[in-house]
Amino acid sequence: MSASAPVRLWRAYVPRWAHAPLSGEGAARFGGRWNPVGMPTIYAARELSTAWAEYNQGFVQHPALIAQLELSGARLADLTTSEGLEAVGQTSEIHRCEWRDALDRGLVPETHRLQAELDARGFDGLIYPSFMSPGGTCVALWRWNVGGAELKVVDPEGRLPKTPASWL
Template identity: 70%
Template sequence: MPDQTPVALWRAFVPRWSFAPLSGEGAARFGGRWNPVGAPTIYAARELSTAWAEYNQGFVQHPALIVRLELSDATLADLTDPEALAEYGADASIHDCEWRQIVDAGAKPLTYALRERLLDQGIDGVVYPSFMSKGGTCVALWRWNNSDGPRLEIIDPEGRLPKSAASWI
């Protein structure tokens, strides 16, 4: 059952894509921990500090655009809960999955296999512990803003985000 209470999320991303903050195309281009190449996915965090840490991955502090999102009517698998992990046939070791090395070796990471099973069960995304911000939590969202799925809105009360890529040309 989807959670009816809106959830506040934070997303940090490359400013060049400020006109399309809900596209998920960056993740689709390069793949991610919870999505293979070609599968649009929104990666966000429940805490602002976690969004910043995840964006920079602990390395060079790159310029970023940080936005607040509001997610509603989503069914998320909370993989921070050991009981939920067990229910979905996984354990805490999935959070340490070296997904990039596995993909580069031509294999399928456990996170992708779990994603497929969850999608088949009608799950829209996962909540998982941040790798870069201990104690922080992240969300990977696979479905949003379709007629029959969860709603994801960007909070931009003054309309400051650009509506097209024209500002970057």
Template identity: 75%
Template sequence: MWKRCVPASMPDAGSAPLVLWRAYVPRWAHAPLSGEGAARFGGRWNPVGAPAIYAALELSTAWAEYNQGFVQHPALIAQLRLEGARLADLNNSETLAEFDIEETIHRCEWRADLDAGRLPATHALRGRLMGLGFDGVVYPSFMSPGGTCVALWRWNGAGLPKIEVIDPEGRLPKGPASWL
């Protein structure tokens, strides 16, 4: 179940599992839900050291975000099912207004801010939203106009949202040294 964050006066629109697409480095085929790659390098919605899962509602968006408009790198693409997440929907102008968030957050130059020793606006907002009990955000794709992305900060622990890889035939490897 996805609990969409909309202004209190509006009904909660999310009750069904959210199906997502994730493109990630094949080396991590055995650990598609670790979030460790994001923790190692940081990202738009997570600082270095903080795991995160980045995914998209559309396969094409997942691919575009993974490659960041550069060389087409090999990727593993997985479909995910997310349930019970409290996500702040930053595509919704009413949500932005309720939390006093400028629409410019979507164009935050987070890498430039980090390079200059500044806290990116997206990282500051992440901290604020986590403090309010949110598990992640829904936001517009930067690399695929019209696409929708999800950044998840908490998952698969006691009382946390559940996310799983849809792998009905068990094709993903069980460990880093094996494709068995």
């Protein structure tokens, strides 16, 4: 799927990084469902409530900063429908991948294999169903603001800090 019209996304992230809403370094540091350690990735949701649920993972309600993002020109694989899954050679079983367990056992999770395949095929990211918010959908974006995919934060009054100095 190519995003022709801009897509509105929501990202909940650690307030300490308020100055860097388009950084995927947290995901690169720890790895995630759709990215191996070392690969910057933006995780966002298409609904505000889904962003909040995914950020907290159903555990303690941590403080978060929520930013609205606008994505355009991205080539996204849609894993939310059977047609979309079939188009990339998958079934809904990919959504039950125990990626953390695989990493803990020194294995490459199937979600990471699929991400590498999609990246090689020119996809900028993917759309997947939320695990924490039934009916919600998320986006994992591993390529943005280079080439076709443009991601920007919606901050019309310039309220986000430009440097980490606000935390010193």
